[in-house]
Amino acid sequence: MKNGDDHFSFFNIILPGQTKFDTMRLPQRFTKKFAKNLPQDATLRGPYGKICPVKLRKDCEGYLRIVDGWELFYEDCRFEGGEFTVFTYDGNSHFEVRVFEMSGIERMGQFHGECSNNIKNNKVQKIDDAVMLEKAGIKPPYLVKRLMSYHCVKVFVLNFSNCSATEHLPSKRATVVLLNKEGRSWDVTYIPKKNQSTFSRGWVHFVNDNGLKEGDLCVFEILSQYEIRVHVFP
The missing domain is CATH 2.40.330.10 (DNA-binding pseudobarrel domain)
Structure with missing residues (x-):
């Protein structure tokens, strides 16, 4: 799904039995669209507002995966299995992630974060x-x-x-x-x-x-x- 020239959205489902150590694979269409300008470093922000730095890396099948930081994001989102997630890429190394529970209700939160000492660079x-x-x-x-x-x-x-x-x-x-x-x-x-x-x-x-x-x-x-x-x- 496209949202303008630089923005791109896609969905993924957190499967029952999936753990924080199972890295997230991104759609091949997304990889092809941004192949020339894809950074190795990116950030994710989920329903609780925490901004998590991650790495993007291709696997042996040519798919791009979110690694090195995905496990912390998984914890922050409190995934349990069965959640429907919508990733929106802003074209500049950042993904906004919406999380919907099995009931269809979007997961929202006010408090978030793990390290909140440096306020100057926070949202x-x-x-x-x-x-x-x-x-x-x-x-x-x-x-x-x-x-x-x-x-x-x-x-x-x-x-x-x-x-x-x-x-x-x-x-x-x-x-x-x-x-x-x-x-x-x-x-x-x-x-x-x-x-x-x-x-x-x-x-x-x-x-x-x-x-x-x-x-x-x-x-x-x-x-x-x-x-x-x-x-x-x-």
Whole structure:
């Protein structure tokens, strides 16, 4: 489907059983249309407003695939299987993605994002969210994460992509302290990696003691290198 000379839309279905590690294949017609000017780097923005950097790469069959970042976008959209998605390419390395649930209702969201420290380069919605957090007394640097089921059931680890906010955290494996709004504290193991970092040992106790569940939005306000206050928006 065409939307002007540079804009191009196509749909895709997230199949039941598909996971975040199954890269997204783009239609061959799209690949042919933009073959001469297709960038290797692109961005996706879904229903919750987060802008995710990704890579575009051809597979052995000549189809273009979204890789290196698709898994984070998959998490942010909270795909479960059966969703109908509409991708609109703006002709300048960016895709807007609309997501429709099996009921036919479009998925919408106000809060989004994982790294919200650098407001200057963010879109209007991110600025609005930053103002909202500021009114709540939450100051940067901070990390924003919406919990998925595996963050709070069975697996009990929390992964988040590295951004400017993580520069304020330890550069090596260390124990950091998580504080809730009442001032209670939990020791959690923080493991920094090249592309993403993890809260592992101790995270399960913070989840259980604070009654966190899938869908909760957590804002990790970095107070110091080894101390983080966690604000939870159910």
